[in-house]
Amino acid sequence: MSAPRPTTYVVRPPRGTSKVAKQHLLVAAAALITELRQLLGAEQVLVDGDLSAWELDWRKRWRGKALAVARPGSTAEVAQVLQACARHGVSVVPQGGNTGLVGGGVPDDSGQQLLLSLSRLKRLRAIDPANLTMTVEAGMVLQAVQQAASDAGLLFPLSLAAEGSCSIGGNLATNAGGTQVLRYGNARELCLGLEVVTAQGEVWHGLSGLRKDNTGYDLRDLFIGSEGTLGVITAATLKLFPQPAVSLTAMASCASLADCVRLLSLAQSRLGAGLTGFEVMNTFSLALVQRHFPQLQQALPPAPWTVLLEFAEADDAQGARSRFEALLEAALNNEVISDAALAESLAQSATMWHLRESIPLAQSEEGLNVKHDISVPVSAIPDFCERTDAALRAAFPGIRLVNFGHLGDGNLHYNVQGPEGSDAGRFLAEHEAQINAIVYDAVQDCGGSFSAEHGVGTLKLHEMAQRKSPVALGLMRAIKLALDPQGLLNPGRVIV
């Protein structure tokens, strides 16, 4: 069953640009391109031909038109590019691996924004095993970062679906999450220092490998998650960890989300920091996987909720297995779970993760759907889902909920598929706004977030304006204006 392709939106430039201003921009743009060619060499300033690798996001939902694609090869060149842009008043859209999910890394369709690709900055600058740190350039692909750590016998734990093509700079610019957050934190918690080029084209050399540094304001965390609107990350010093000696995977069946939360508490108290993953999947999520990928063997019979647990230990593989088994036994005895399967091999473990990771793909196969990336306090999850499920089912009889995600972080991908057999595209076009309103109102009632790990980009600007407090927005606007007074860095993203 093939799904219709999603509609691709054109990213519009800010409205109200006058004719004179447009003329001025054209002149500035031509001068900038000439200058960039001198700076970077003509072959690193792409203007003609098919630029869709940079202009179209990978979900194919946003397409823009860049003035040019500039590919500097060093931090110094990035600084020179930004100096030139500041001088000519041309705005800049930084881009890493172009795998973002919220339309934050493609230019608008004005043809007046410079697409700044960081892909040539991909060196491993240093690795320091005794300090458990490595320094990498922004364009390095996440998988290459993981591999470099692994080659040194260490672990860089950030892991997410796009790791084969996303860049570490993009991960930091969007504060990426993934499957190991429960133990190791988001991208933010994995970064000790940054090198950033400011809107004025100055370089902030903040590549500290320090775990403690209280010398002034936390610039690092301000740039992390700012989606290229405050500065351009060119390199980062990352935290590394010893590789665990053993990593065990299990699946368990729960009758309710409340039981999943109980299992989480039990696992946290018994396994401590050894609990590295805790993912939940509702019946329909796994049924979709079964439908579209029947070759994947289900580990357990269908249950209202299936939990995937991962337990990693630095040492003592046998002791770790006993502890993991004892946890599952205790959960069975307490009737927190009704069934469990512990992977007996790396292959079985991989299959369990494969089931979990196939849910988004199965959803794509099933057809267009409304995606959410929400978080609420873990304790509020059962109530949130019960209320929101009921509200959606009342408003849209037959609606199908694909609810799965990182329960340990309070982060659900609470996705919505139209009724079986309905026209998915039409359902989406007609009802997306109302579905979002129901879901995000409930999230807000629970003190949650409408963007847990994907960022704001273009997609969630409306929610930012509607749902963040005026005080928070005021503070953010003041910071944006202070660091980028010309408004040239990824304008129209995150806040407007």
Next chain:
Amino acid sequence: MSAPRPTTYVVRPPRGTSKVAKQHLLVAAAALITELRQLLGAEQVLVDGDLSAWELDWRKRWRGKALAVARPGSTAEVAQVLQACARHGVSVVPQGGNTGLVGGGVPDDSGQQLLLSLSRLKRLRAIDPANLTMTVEAGMVLQAVQQAASDAGLLFPLSLAAEGSCSIGGNLATNAGGTQVLRYGNARELCLGLEVVTAQGEVWHGLSGLRKDNTGYDLRDLFIGSEGTLGVITAATLKLFPQPAVSLTAMASCASLADCVRLLSLAQSRLGAGLTGFEVMNTFSLALVQRHFPQLQQALPPAPWTVLLEFAEADDAQGARSRFEALLEAALNNEVISDAALAESLAQSATMWHLRESIPLAQSEEGLNVKHDISVPVSAIPDFCERTDAALRAAFPGIRLVNFGHLGDGNLHYNVQGPEGSDAGRFLAEHEAQINAIVYDAVQDCGGSFSAEHGVGTLKLHEMAQRKSPVALGLMRAIKLALDPQGLLNPGRVIV
């Protein structure tokens, strides 16, 4: 042996205030006090009598003179106080438990700054065991926070010498460190959300209990560590952890700092996140403890370096002990350590920690000294100490180095005591600046920080101006100006 009292410095207001401006301030100040009395009640606006509990820091190194001490009882009252200050153009020095080490929480001696005490905001607002969070007000004493967590069967791991009187708001405003950072992070990493009153007297309700929230700029981490110069923290949502089932302590003897670093790597790879503490002490540190507190039993014979290790596990007390013993055995076999003692009881464990924690007190007994709170990458520590020790000994023959601290975080309290029998006060007065220059130059060469966990306050303004990059300072000044354009929040601290 009783040490001479440290000199108390007067905190000077900014120079160049004109006579007319001073007159204006006097009028504004009188009007403000009248207004504050109406807002808070006269008994919460202290003007007369001995205000040294607020005006003199606990090290007795900085004394100021406050316009008044205001003690609001709620966030709404804090907001009203700041609104009034903004209207009257009067500056504000926020204060928690007044235990800071860098003179960041006492007013200058102009008599024109309002001392804003947060001590009446001390409610535990909520505790959510399933979400592993608690929400507390800024004035709550750290020990009370720890106790509230413990009463719920959970752990709040921030722990430091002043915990009996410091407040959680102050801990967050200064991003406090302490002894558990290796496992749990600094105060920053233990905080999920904040409530902050801005310079304009608006309330930012950012008390999120979320582990993932990518909706705009990271305001939380901007306020954390800003030492009251960007906003006033009135409440925080904190991370909690399951209490470990077992916590084991050991001491070990190393021949060199390089061996201490090797032991750290070995312990991290074998114990993973179970390694919760890793402190080092040089011979002279423990000799000072022996001299001034002879009743404290030393756990091991003197060695060039003594390491204190702590290992905590969520479960399986017997297995944990075996693993800890196996680590020490492996280290003995590899000749990374030459001796070890594993605490056999809680009392022995407490004695080991007591030895470590008595070093600063033994230093006070020994006499005035130059304190440093530095961090460098862990891998650079042996080289840093070797070079700096040699440089100091060459410049000041007979100088005594009290070197101890949190090696696992790269954070040393690299303190300097004058030669045996010298006049400590005179030595300090004559040589402190030169000693600082030698130490901080070496720190800078190693990519380190001159303030690891204590903050900048008044004490390290000079180092900020001299040693932070102009780009970093420019960014910080722009942020300060954006959030506090009148310059009323703790002016003259952190950056000038």
